[in-house]
Amino acid sequence: MTEPITEAMPPWRPLLRAAMQREGRSVAGRWVQLATTGLDGSPRVRTLVFRSWAGANQLDLFSDQRSEKVKELANNGASELCWLFPKARQQYRLRGKVELITAGEQPELCQECWHKLSDTGRAVWGWPTPADPLDPAAAFPERLSETAKLPEHFVVLRMRVKAVERLNLGPHPHQRTRWSAETYWRQQQLNP
Ligand SMILES: Cc1cc2nc3c(=O)[nH]c(=O)nc-3n(C[C@H](O)[C@H](O)[C@H](O)COP(=O)(O)O)c2cc1C
Numbered sequence: 001m002t003e004p005i006t007e008a009m010p011p012w013r014p015l016l017r018a019a020m021q022r023e024g025r026s027v028a029g030r031w032v033q034l035a036t037t038g039l040d041g042s043p044r045v046r047t048l049v050f051r052s053w054a055g056a057n058q059l060d061l062f063s064d065q066r067s068e069k070v071k072e073l074a075n076n077g078a079s080e081l082c083w084l085f086p087k088a089r090q091q092y093r094l095r096g097k098v099e100l101i102t103a104g105e106q107p108e109l110c111q112e113c114w115h116k117l118s119d120t121g122r123a124v125w126g127w128p129t130p131a132d133p134l135d136p137a138a139a140f141p142e143r144l145s146e147t148a149k150l151p152e153h154f155v156v157l158r159m160r161v162k163a164v165e166r167l168n169l170g171p172h173p174h175q176r177t178r179w180s181a182e183t184y185w186r187q188q189q190l191n192p
Contacts, residue, residue: 007056010185012092012164012177019088026087033082034061034157036072044072048157050083051113057161057181059094062113065102065153067130073098073157081159089169094161101156114150119143125151167192 023029035045046069051060063070073079077097084091103110114122122144128135161181168175174192179185 009056010161010164010179010181011187012166012179012185013056015166016083016092019085019090019092022088023085024087029085032061033084034069035080035082036069037078038068038072044069045082051116054158057096059159059161060113061157061159062117063155063157064125064130065100065155070100070155070157073100079159091167091169093165094159095163095165096159096161099158099160101158103150103152103154106156107150110154110156111150113156114154115146117146119145122146122148125154 020029030050031047032050033045034048035043038044048061048063051062054060077099079096079098081094082091083094101109120143123141126139126141126144126148128138128140163178163180163182165179166175166177168177176190176192178188178190180188
């Protein structure tokens, strides 16, 4: 979870952090839209909570290994995140590859992530398989304490960011900026 010192901080990170800070205590400032390609080739998108940075160019999301998105990411992990900061009036699009990290592979990391969650946050991993037909008799706990066993289907989605595009609606004209790991994060201004 700690930032490796070998990777330099890319120039878009402080900008994104400043936009995030403008959101203050709003929980929505940590909501991101994760887009993937469905198994039938058509687009899929859903909201996830940004959990933390895991290095200069990597970020962590948590999910359920039984969910559709995980099956979609299991192939090559290609995905895009859209992150809206309404107060800063900025949109960030982060493109990259998602690595799936399970407790079987990295037990300590997953355990640490599991402990960081609130009791109510943890509860959803105690629910039946996502998207299965609802069984009215099934149990849906409201809370899971930190002493609850780490579920096998808990998974960390670690995105390695390869390209970033920011749209800033603050100034006139709007600013559109692109950075790519391929060009060592050299900043490129584009027409908005
Ligand atoms: C505000 C909000 C936050 C969410 N956070 C997460 C999350 O952190 N992880 C997650 O797996 N699903 C989260 N969800 C649920 C997903 O949006 C989605 O419904 C679920 O993961 C199933 O997606 P899938 O069928 O595409 O795999 C969140 C939903 C909302 C509305």
